[in-house]
Amino acid sequence: xxxxxxxxxxxxxxxxxxxxxxxxxxxxxxxxxxxxxxxxxxxxxxxxxxxxxxxxxxxxxxxxxxxxxxxxxxxxxxxxxxxxxxxxxxxxxxxxxxxxxxxxxxxxxxxxxxxxxxxxxxxxxxxxxxxxxxxxxxxxxxxxxxxxxxxxxxxxxxxxxxxxxxxxxxxxxxxxxxxxxxxxxxxxxxxxxxxxxxxxxxxxxxxxxxxxxxxxxxxxxxxxxxxxxxxxxxxxxxxxxxxxxxxxxxxxxxxxxxxxxxxxxxxxxxxxxxxxxxxxxxxxxxxxxxxxxxxxxxxxxxxxxxxxxxxxxxxxxxxxxxxxxxxxxxxxxxxxxxxxxxxxxxxxxxxxxxxxxxxxxxxxxxxxxxxxxxxxxxxxxx
Amino acid sequence: xxxxxxxxxxxxxxxxxxxxxxxxxxxxxxxxxxxxxxxxxxxxxxxxxxxxxxxxxxxxxxxxxxxxxxxxxxxxxxxxxxxxxxxxxxxxxxxxxxxxxxxxxxxxxxxxxxxxxxxxxxxxxxxxxxxxxxxxxxxxxxxxxxxxxxxxxxxxxxxxxxxxxxxxxxxxxxxxxxxxxxxxxxxxxxxxxxxxxxxxxxxxxxxxxxxxxxxxxxxxxxxxxxxxxxxxxxxxxxxxxxxxxxxxxxxxxxxxxxxxxxxxxxxxxxxxxxxxxxxxxxxxxxxxxxxxxxxxxxxxxxxxxxxxxxxxxxxxxxxxxxxxxxxxxxxxxxxxxxxxxxxxxxxxxxxxxxxxxxxxxxxxxxxxxxxxxxxxxxxxxx
Numbered sequence: 150x151x152x153x154x155x156x157x158x159x160x161x162x163x164x165x166x167x168x169x170x171x172x173x174x175x176x177x178x179x180x181x182x183x184x185x186x187x188x189x190x191x192x193x194x195x196x197x198x199x200x201x202x203x204x205x206x207x208x209x210x211x212x213x214x215x216x217x218x219x220x221x222x223x224x225x226x227x228x229x230x231x232x233x234x235x236x237x238x239x240x241x242x243x244x245x246x247x248x249x250x251x252x253x254x255x256x257x258x259x260x261x262x263x264x265x266x267x268x269x270x271x272x273x274x275x276x277x278x279x280x281x282x283x284x285x286x287x288x289x290x291x292x293x294x295x296x297x298x299x300x301x302x303x304x305x306x307x308x309x310x311x312x313x314x315x316x317x318x319x320x321x322x323x324x325x326x327x328x329x330x331x332x333x334x335x336x337x338x339x340x341x342x343x344x345x346x347x348x349x350x351x352x353x354x355x356x357x358x359x360x361x362x363x364x365x366x367x368x369x370x371x372x373x374x375x376x377x378x379x380x381x382x383x384x385x386x387x388x389x390x391x392x393x394x395x396x397x398x399x400x401x402x403x404x405x406x407x408x409x410x411x412x413x414x415x416x417x418x419x420x421x422x423x424x425x426x427x428x429x430x431x432x433x434x435x436x437x438x439x440x441x442x443x444x445x446x447x448x449x450x451x452x453x454x455x456x457x458x459x460x461x462x463x464x465x466x467x468x469x470x471x472x473x474x475x476x477x478x479x480x481x482x483x484x485x486x487x488x489x490x491x492x493x494x495x496x497x498x499x500x501x502x503x504x505x506x507x508x509x510x511x512x513x514x515x516x517x518x519x520x521x522x523x524x525x526x527x528x529x530x531x
Numbered sequence: 532x533x534x535x536x537x538x539x540x541x542x543x544x545x546x547x548x549x550x551x552x553x554x555x556x557x558x559x560x561x562x563x564x565x566x567x568x569x570x571x572x573x574x575x576x577x578x579x580x581x582x583x584x585x586x587x588x589x590x591x592x593x594x595x596x597x598x599x600x601x602x603x604x605x606x607x608x609x610x611x612x613x614x615x616x617x618x619x620x621x622x623x624x625x626x627x628x629x630x631x632x633x634x635x636x637x638x639x640x641x642x643x644x645x646x647x648x649x650x651x652x653x654x655x656x657x658x659x660x661x662x663x664x665x666x667x668x669x670x671x672x673x674x675x676x677x678x679x680x681x682x683x684x685x686x687x688x689x690x691x692x693x694x695x696x697x698x699x700x701x702x703x704x705x706x707x708x709x710x711x712x713x714x715x716x717x718x719x720x721x722x723x724x725x726x727x728x729x730x731x732x733x734x735x736x737x738x739x740x741x742x743x744x745x746x747x748x749x750x751x752x753x754x755x756x757x758x759x760x761x762x763x764x765x766x767x768x769x770x771x772x773x774x775x776x777x778x779x780x781x782x783x784x785x786x787x788x789x790x791x792x793x794x795x796x797x798x799x800x801x802x803x804x805x806x807x808x809x810x811x812x813x814x815x816x817x818x819x820x821x822x823x824x825x826x827x828x829x830x831x832x833x834x835x836x837x838x839x840x841x842x843x844x845x846x847x848x849x850x851x852x853x854x855x856x857x858x859x860x861x862x863x864x865x866x867x868x869x870x871x872x873x874x875x876x877x878x879x880x881x882x883x884x885x886x887x888x889x890x891x892x893x894x895x896x897x898x899x900x901x902x903x904x905x906x907x908x909x910x911x912x913x
Contacts, residue, residue: 170618172555174600174908193599193641216864217575218600219554236552257868259575299822299867300886344781344823345867364824364844399726400782400800418782418800439911440681441726442746462746482598483909485681485727486639504682524909526556527865529821 173218176235177522179498181515182207188514189238192482195500195510199238205229211252214526216259224253242280254297261321263303265292274321283321294339296530298363306336306350332359332370338392341530351392373420388449396437396444398461403444405432424464429455439485447476472499483524491517555600558617559904561880563897564589570896571620574864577882577892581620587611593634596908598641606635624662636679643703645685647674656703665703676721678912680745688718688732714741714752720774723912733774755802770831778819778826780843785826787814806846811837821867829858854881865906873899
């Protein structure tokens with residue numbers, strides 16, 4: 150074969166060296182926080198498919214997904230926004246967009262990625278395809294609890310200002326902002342219910358939660374569970390609970406209490422307290438297993454080597470797991486047959502059978518924290 | 532270039548002729564019922580990607596998806612079960628498994644496909660990878676309303692026998708059957724609520740619905756809405772409503788009434804009637820738009836050129852669309868920003884903006900009926 154032909158053949162083969170065809174519905178990422186990389190996983194065979202490096206500071210990192218499930222958008226603590234191609238296992242785009250970001254969301258139509266920033270306070274909107282910056286919504290306050298809502302809206306809370314803002318990003322170069330003021334002292338996190346109707350922010354500076362009906366935002370915020378904890382002396386708070394993972398199971402919402410060894414149960418029909426469940430430590434995440442029958446809870450230091458499972462009809466703990474030291478996150482496959490749990494200090498991601506609690510797999514990972522599956526692409530409020 | 536080199540290059544290029552890499556989260560199928568084929572669609576650009584032929588009799592066909600979103604399992608009326616590779620746009624496997632099938636489901640773990648048969652009555656289980664037959668559950672009665680439920684269970688109704696059966700397919704070669712007898716006369720369809728807890732069957736032979744709590748199946752079935760329609764003279768029934776599409780929007784379930792120009796509203800907290808909504812004709816599907824704010828309804832002949840949109844908080848019709856003649860089906864993208872609607876007699880699939888109702892696209896299709904998106908792979912009860 151002559152050199153030209155060899156070159157042409159090599160080129161053709163190189164062009165061929167694409168990864169094998171595969172669906173993206175069973176893919177996900179595990180954040181390896183200490184090393185600035187993510188591990189690519191798949192849940193059908195429960196295996197690791199590789200690693201993607203160079204994502205910067207991934208402490209407290211989170212991720213959302215493109216509507217086709219091919220790309221992840223990873224929000225790093227250093228303000229880095231990284232678009233990862235899961236099929237090619239490589240970084241597609243990366244921008245450093247602010248000094249200190251705390252999370253993000255993707256619009257209902259999948260065209261806009263929003264990043265929430267502590268420093269400087271505000272929300273920045275990016276083109277989901279190119280990561281080109283589109284606009285900025287300055288807030289003058291730390292932004293927490295950002296979530297997407299129907300109508301290409303983003304909803305978030307302002308920590309110092311005590312406000313909830315709703316940004317309509319239908320025209321992402323000219324976002325429309327609705328401000329709800331006086332929602333309460335120091336909202337520290339918030340979330341949109343899975344049906345996209347309500348936004349709920351937890352308050353650190355006083356008792357209770359702020360509730361906004363996104364079908365009637367002009368009505369403002371309403372205080373719920375205002376009497377909770379009144380007159381009691383809370384424990385020192387080792388770690389703020391995360392509300393993004395607050396669990397909606399049927400009519401009940403399960404809330405990790407701040408500074409208490411309790412999970413609160415909120416009735417979403419009448420927005421009153423439906424119970425309190427004593428648990429092993431200060432809860433961090435309370436996550437509803439799809440199927441709404443069980444809620445899994447992890448805990449703050451020093452009780453963070455345990456996961457407890459709450460039975461929803463009984464409203465009590467029925468099972469306890471010990472995946473390893475420093476359990477940071479839990480993620481269910483979308484139909485609930487598997488639970489993926491990260492143990493940072495044992496360097497493991499443990500996969501459990503969602504029905505029998507049997508350990509199905511244990512993958513080695515370096516200081517794993519957040520676990521994010523592509524099924525989030527199809528969900529509102531993630 | 533010498534012949535050998537040319538041959539090698541051609542071979543290399545042919546090996547390369549794999550479809551381009553793409554995510555599967557925005558893919559779907561439209562059944563072209565008259566021609567035994569399906570149209571492959573994608574919802575990001577709202578386009579047709581091609582057609583797959585040779586699926587047999589597709590009248591009344593439906594589809595479920597593999598957990599990775601790559602494969603569709605299409606259930607044909609002639610008993611054909613066809614596994615379609617969406618990435619290669621071709622048939623992967625096909626079996627003729629019975630004389631007359633009426634639908635199917637895929638297990639929670641994605642390993643087992645169940646097909647419900649009219650003739651002979653029964654349910655057959657197949658390996659999702661190979662379509663190898665695994666076992667059979669004979670019923671001696673037409674099987675209707677099959678749906679998956681947590682715990683790798685399949686739930687379905689027996690038309691003549693008036694029973695609801697729950698099959699645990701955790702060991703699919705030896706399925707375990709629980710029979711609930713005396714649920715009512717002639718259950719004609721049924722569905723599992725999105726949270727996987729309840730199975731509801733509609734009754735044709737008497738008033739009301741049969742409700743089973745899958746968390747406590749030993750308690751049997753309970754009659755709900757038993758008084759509905761009592762003493763009233765129903766209209767002739769032009770087409771049985773479909774319950775698979777019954778709409779759960781927040782606490783309400785919207786039910787197409789049989790033989791009446793009404794949609795019933797069922798309160799899922801106390802299982803009582805919460806209202807009736809007058810509509811344009813005899814409803815066939817009532818489908819909740821993700822976001823739970825609106826329910827879209829299509830109709831039986833002769834009123835089948837219209838789609839009406841119900842506002843959930845107002846419990847009334849607020850909008851009307853005319854996509855074309857003989858509207859057979861509606862499917863929403865999982866976050867609700869688009870509605871895909873098939874007009875059989877105008878040979879069109881029409882895509883609407885879920886917020887503004889603007890027509891976004893109109894694709895030519897031959898007698899289109901069912902529309903099925905891969906996002907169903909992540910849902911329980913589809």
